Amino acid sequence: MMNTATSASMRITIAAASGDQVSLGSYPTYAQAQSVIERLADQQFEVEATEIIGNDLRMVEQVTGRLTWPRALIGGIASGAWFGLFVGLLIDILTTVSFGRAMLFGLTWGVIFGGVYATVSYGLIAGRRDFTSRSAIVPRRFEVLVAATHSDRAHALLADSSR
Incomplete structure (x- = not known):
């Protein structure tokens, strides 16, 4: 038997795989995208229905010194x-x-x-x-997505919280 959290998680995964999601916005920093989710969580929204997606990925190698x-x-x-x-x-x-x-x-x-x-x-x-470095994959933008079945409520809550 499946518990409620697992069942919700599976429904959301299926929705994501089928592309049945709506964008709540695109943000230049992860912190801004995270704050959208936090605002929804503060209003008891089902945050399990949301995702933060990093778009336009690039590999950044920072040179840290001479070897x-x-x-x-x-x-x-x-x-x-x-x-x-x-x-x-x-x-x-x-x-x-x-x-x-x-x-x-x-x-x-x-x-x-x-x-x-x-x-x-x-x-x-x-x-x-002859140098040392560290690499990271860095997105240029972060998009907040929500399952289409929750999009109306999410948009309404975000509109209310921004006032």
């Missing part, structure tokens, strides 16, 4: 150290080795392998990508 041999090596050593501490913790839990020895063992080998891995990796790409 050099020392930076690559320090990054590899640091990530190896964290992994080594995790391995040391597992050794401590799964064996009779003392906590200190297990952590020292894991940390030592983590630093060694992390440093070697970073050196080899950077050596293979040096000169082709």
Whole structure:
């Protein structure tokens, strides 16, 4: 047997798949689109019938710095150290080795392998990508949609809340 929340969720998913939705507006920021949903929620609207859709997606890569041999090596050593501490913790839990020895063992080998891995990796790409970055998929606009069966009530509530 299906509970009410699951049943409502399935109806909304089916409505979305069939394209049976109405736009409540398009906004340049997620915060503005979210505030529309919040205004509806404050008035006890069935917010499960709404969606925020990011449109006009673009991939943005923000360059965070220059990648050099020392930076690559320090990054590899640091990530190896964290992994080594995790391995040391597992050794401590799964064996009779003392906590200190297990952590020292894991940390030592983590630093060694992390440093070697970073050196080899950077050596293979040096000169082709000498920078660090982070990427994100970012929409230009956010559209608030509501199931067509709820659109009249949603429009009325939004009109009342903006006065």
